[in-house]
Amino acid sequence: MLERVPAAPDPRESDRSGLPLRVYVRRSGSSDSLVRVETRLPSDVTVVEQAVELIVRHCLSGHAASQRFRFNLSVVLSECLANAILCGNVQNPDKSVAVRAELRQDRVELEVTDEGDGFDPAAVRDPTTQDDLEEPCGRGLFLIRSLADEVRFNSKGNSICLMLRRK
Amino acid sequence: MGFTTEKNAGGVLVVRVEGQLIVGNRQELKSVIQEASDNGERKFLIDFSKTGYIDSSGLGALVSISKKIREQGGELRLSGLNEDLRSLFELTKLDTLFAIADTSDQALAAF
DSSP states (O other): OOOOOOOOOOGGGSOOTTOOOOOEEEEOSSSSEEEEEEEEEESOGGGHHHHHHHHHHHHHTTSOOOHHHHHHHHHHHHHHHHIIIIIISTTOTTOEEEEEEEEESSEEEEEEEOSSOOOOGGGOOOTTSTTTTTOSSOOHHHHHHHHOSEEEEOSSSSEEEEEEEOO | OEEEEEEOTTSEEEEEEEEEESTTTHHHHHHHHHHHHHTTOOEEEEEOTTEEEEOHHHHHHHHHHHHHHHHTTOEEEEEOOOHHHHHHHHHTTGGGTSEEESSHHHHHHTO
16 A cells, blocks of 8 residues: 655755645555655754654554654654754755654664764763763764664764664 | 743742753753743752653753753752653663652652
8 A cells, every 4th residue: 555645845945934844655564664754854953843743653653652662763763853953964954854764564764864974973972971971962872872773874974774673 | 842830839930841852942941941040040840741752952951951050059850750751861870960759749849
């Protein structure tokens, strides 16, 4: 079964003021990929809440998921979008963030790609040490790694791909 | 999504986070607290019983708020964290930094 809504427009070509976000949804009951959600977001942190709600709702609609799983997925997605918008695209309105969320039988996969220069994930400090506990920043990647079951970056460091097992 | 504030009889400003506390609205919470602090408020309770989720930006904002309140001789307590939210504080070890009560009544009684 295929269900399509209009493909996500490139936010750079649109009037962003008050523009509702659009997602591209593909549902398939026969293959391992049950639902695939794609969208492209402007580099604007005020869209993160709506984007997370929309993507998680479409991705899990009609499928069983525990409250904790929905919570972890929402937090991890919010972190990825915030990192992409703030650190990757540095809120440059000429850049956007591509998102893919895919529900499979046993897991959800997320892929978030920005248009920034990338970073070295190995260089990120542990925010839970006594020295860094009162730092206002630096917990995003730590939370992603703590809540997701697998995390990978591309070699450039501007695309994160992660997996959460369905529980 | 939003914040409601209410001053209780004991002089504690209770801020309720309704919805999410994330990258898109953390500055708003900081502004609410800062403005109240500038107006002389010193006792703060942030209640999360109506909160969906918090991201690292929200946690970072709470750390900043806590620092500022402490520097000004004030006191901050948190309450109403459900099991999911509490797990974020435990993972990041921020449960060791904040005074966290199960309910707002318990937190208010501790001021």
